[in-house]
Amino acid sequence: MNVFSEFWATYSSVVQFALINMLLGISIYFTLYTGLLSLANAGFMGIGAYVSAVLTIHAGTPLPVSLLAGALSAALIGWLLGLPVLRLREIYLAIATLGFGEIVRITAVNFDKFSGLNLLGGAQGLSGIPKLTTPGALLFVLIILSIFLVQFHKSRAGRALAAIRRDESVAATMGIDVYQYKMLAFVLGAFVAGLAGGFSAHLTRFVGPTDFSFNAAVNILAFAVLGGTLHWSGAMVGAAILTVLPEALRFMKEYRGVVNGVIMVLVIIYLPHGLINPKWFQRVFSKRRAQ
Amino acid sequence: MNMLALKRVTRHFGGLAAVNEISFEAESGQVTGLIGPNGAGKTTLLNLISGLDQPTSGEIHFLSQPIHKLPPHKINQLGIARTYQNIRLFAEMTVLDNIIVGMHTQGKASLLDAALMLPGYRAEEKRLREQALQLTQRLGLEKFKDTPADALSYGDQRRVEIARALATHPKFLLLDEPAAGMNDAETARLGELILSLAKEGLTVLVIEHDMPFIAQVCDHVVALNFGEVIARGTMDEIKANPLVVAAYLGEEESANA
Amino acid sequence: MFWQQVVNAIWLGAVYSLFALGYTLIFGVLGILNLAHPSLYMWGAFIGLVCVTTLHLPIWLALPVAMLGSGILGILLDRIAFKPLRARHAPHLATLISSIGASIVLVNIAQGIFGAEVSRFPFDIFPVHVFNFGGVSVTLLQLTILGISLVIMVALRWLIMGTRQGQAMRAVAYNTVTAARLGIPVDQIIMQTFFIAGALAGAAGVLLGLAFNSISPFMGGPMNLKGLTVIVLGGLGNIEGAVIGGFILAFSEVMSVAYLSSDLRDAVSFVLLLIILLVRPNGLLGHSSTKRA
Numbered sequence A: 001m002n003v004f005s006e007f008w009a010t011y012s013s014v015v016q017f018a019l020i021n022m023l024l025g026i027s028i029y030f031t032l033y034t035g036l037l038s039l040a041n042a043g044f045m046g047i048g049a050y051v052s053a054v055l056t057i058h059a060g061t062p063l064p065v066s067l068l069a070g071a072l073s074a075a076l077i078g079w080l081l082g083l084p085v086l087r088l089r090e091i092y093l094a095i096a097t098l099g100f101g102e103i104v105r106i107t108a109v110n111f112d113k114f115s116g117l118n119l120l121g122g123a124q125g126l127s128g129i130p131k132l133t134t135p136g137a138l139l140f141v142l143i144i145l146s147i148f149l150v151q152f153h154k155s156r157a158g159r160a161l162a163a164i165r166r167d168e169s170v171a172a173t174m175g176i177d178v179y180q181y182k183m184l185a186f187v188l189g190a191f192v193a194g195l196a197g198g199f200s201a202h203l204t205r206f207v208g209p210t211d212f213s214f215n216a217a218v219n220i221l222a223f224a225v226l227g228g229t230l231h232w233s234g235a236m237v238g239a240a241i242l243t244v245l246p247e248a249l250r251f252m253k254e255y256r257g258v259v260n261g262v263i264m265v266l267v268i269i270y271l272p273h274g275l276i277n278p279k280w281f282q283r284v285f286s287k288r289r290a291q
Numbered sequence B: 001m002n003m004l005a006l007k008r009v010t011r012h013f014g015g016l017a018a019v020n021e022i023s024f025e026a027e028s029g030q031v032t033g034l035i036g037p038n039g040a041g042k043t044t045l046l047n048l049i050s051g052l053d054q055p056t057s058g059e060i061h062f063l064s065q066p067i068h069k070l071p072p073h074k075i076n077q078l079g080i081a082r083t084y085q086n087i088r089l090f091a092e093m094t095v096l097d098n099i100i101v102g103m104h105t106q107g108k109a110s111l112l113d114a115a116l117m118l119p120g121y122r123a124e125e126k127r128l129r130e131q132a133l134q135l136t137q138r139l140g141l142e143k144f145k146d147t148p149a150d151a152l153s154y155g156d157q158r159r160v161e162i163a164r165a166l167a168t169h170p171k172f173l174l175l176d177e178p179a180a181g182m183n184d185a186e187t188a189r190l191g192e193l194i195l196s197l198a199k200e201g202l203t204v205l206v207i208e209h210d211m212p213f214i215a216q217v218c219d220h221v222v223a224l225n226f227g228e229v230i231a232r233g234t235m236d237e238i239k240a241n242p243l244v245v246a247a248y249l250g251e252e253e254s255a256n257a
Numbered sequence C: 001m002f003w004q005q006v007v008n009a010i011w012l013g014a015v016y017s018l019f020a021l022g023y024t025l026i027f028g029v030l031g032i033l034n035l036a037h038p039s040l041y042m043w044g045a046f047i048g049l050v051c052v053t054t055l056h057l058p059i060w061l062a063l064p065v066a067m068l069g070s071g072i073l074g075i076l077l078d079r080i081a082f083k084p085l086r087a088r089h090a091p092h093l094a095t096l097i098s099s100i101g102a103s104i105v106l107v108n109i110a111q112g113i114f115g116a117e118v119s120r121f122p123f124d125i126f127p128v129h130v131f132n133f134g135g136v137s138v139t140l141l142q143l144t145i146l147g148i149s150l151v152i153m154v155a156l157r158w159l160i161m162g163t164r165q166g167q168a169m170r171a172v173a174y175n176t177v178t179a180a181r182l183g184i185p186v187d188q189i190i191m192q193t194f195f196i197a198g199a200l201a202g203a204a205g206v207l208l209g210l211a212f213n214s215i216s217p218f219m220g221g222p223m224n225l226k227g228l229t230v231i232v233l234g235g236l237g238n239i240e241g242a243v244i245g246g247f248i249l250a251f252s253e254v255m256s257v258a259y260l261s262s263d264l265r266d267a268v269s270f271v272l273l274l275i276i277l278l279v280r281p282n283g284l285l286g287h288s289s290t291k292r293a
């Protein structure tokens, strides 16, 4: 027990960051599962972080309410952004969403100045947020989402998204409203990213405008690339590994950051479906049965 | 009564008129054949009808309603389904899953129903699965139901495409070279299937190069060349038409050259 | 006031164009959106800086050395991050992700070597000389930057339109398989394309590094969005379009800072990008999307 509490004292924040990143992994999974490469998730996370933090600080709302409000705001903005950009295909969607984190940053930095309010803290960011995030709350949300994901794949909507990813023209001639379903995936992703942002704000007790830049978007993408999108757990596994890895690589000092990039390149070249590939499990499984 | 009416439909690709002022009707309950040498514009015409492409000019009416400006999913919901010349199945999905995707519009369960595992959702899933199984039986695919679609032979894949199209409960079925890659026995069975579907009231438009097959299944044939209708009528009339003969002879000459 | 802004926009636009040319060239020839292009720009600036500070080379020599260095980096980038994907016909998104990974590597290595702080060229590296034309002032540096950018752009145009090399590049752009059948050494042409693109990025890095006298491992970040805006404005893969796009972006930025608010400068790129994507996704000079299928 003593060993455990010592471990927990050292690593509890790493574990919680890992759980938050797993949420972000789920958020990008929704879009990638639909075949959409969107880089807007970091921006959605920022919206969730700011909105929930402002509510907690100024309205004193309990964590679940702040989180839900943050996530719904992110989903709403996601819907507004999706209206135009989901008409774009492939790399054009990636390009159009790439600058979204930048818009969130500019808005956050200038909001107080233009509105005359004192809410977001401008370039300094927003600090003094109560630390309300707990590992239990994070785990609870992750488990609920995992159950949702399992059901999701078996549902009509899940099948429609899978069909769109494989061939959206064919999906359309099967009566599937491709645009609406892309919107569903996009908004679900925004909602979960907003949730992650809320948890993060109430864990680090700080929200900074530069936290949701292109780099953050790329990190989230890296989770999904490493874990793969063939299975819903892929991006979560990728997120856990990439959060813990830097801790294990402390000895590399300044060059730690290189590892993320190297992993992305290597995985996309040598393991294009990521680490979690259901076919492998099936094969292992059927071998066992054969024995 | 005609089910589908094309009125001076034209589609340009740059300077090329792939489809040029084409007008014809497909009669309700009949099987219409669409023939013509490669590059005649047959597939382009199917794309225009199914909404994957829009005409440069002209109108397409389905059940007296203009559809040439509708998106493909709306057109499918009105009752038009299709297959593809270059098979476009959802490759790694199983045969049954391919067909169940086709049942999309038959389901009503929302994402919330599924997430909460409501009884209505489960009953619906069961019903869709049973219908999909029936379709595999009808098309002789039951032994492949759990096989990934891309593991099947060409002929079997073409039948899965037909099953998936039928799963959308169409009134009007468009088939783009359904017999390509099939052996004689498979082609014969396909012909019987199309005839039995027509007997049940389905209207069919089928593109094929296999003339005996066209003669077997079609009530009416439209021949295209260079994007234009060069002849229409029964198979016997078409076969005797000098323009059609010349079009196919021309193709053979260029193939031999 | 207005004419001063115009002058500022012109030299800035020239450098934006220079940067974007390599970006769009890679897309035009290979259909790759190379998000590591801004990292080559950053490396060009650092190589130039090392030439001047450590090797004590004059700046006119540092520029070509930096172009050579970032050109070689461009080739390495292709060999490591893109060639294996090309070999197995991986989808667009895979190359895009690989380029992002490569850019993370390039930025972090630079940070490891040069540190995260802003580095600067020595103060006396370039003679400070201000010309004044009726209230509008231009520095010698700005004029030089403009001149060099224009010379490089003209040279690039000649290379692509007027040489066998360029003809081969255009053939590869049109269709790799056909080009190979015609006996064009496709692999070699791709290498040359990456070299040229890298060299162009490097030149832009040195010139902007000089102009703003600020070089850091993260200087590529803002250029990412700017570069994308420029090449989407011009139409992905369109050389003339990239030049025009560079000037349009520079004008929009300079004018919005001068007449609206400096806070909005960074938003200009994104707004321009969104508008053009939605209204004319093939760019201002764009053709129909069926061309590159």
Ligand SMILES: Nc1ncnc2c1ncn2[C@@H]1O[C@H](COP(=O)(O)OP(=O)(O)O)[C@@H](O)[C@H]1O
Pocket (backbone or CB within 6 Å): B013, B016, B018, B036, B037, B038, B039, B040, B041, B042, B043, B044, B045, C290
């Ligand atoms: N997307 C497209 N872009 C340009 N040309 C096309 C396109 N689709 C078809 N075509 C051209 O239109 C003509 C008709 O093609 P298609 O309809 O496929 O003929 P068919 O199915 O009768 O063999 C051909 O010359 C073909 O090259």
Ligand SMILES: [Mg+2]
Pocket (backbone or CB within 6 Å): B042, B043, B044, B085
């Ligand atoms: Mg065809």
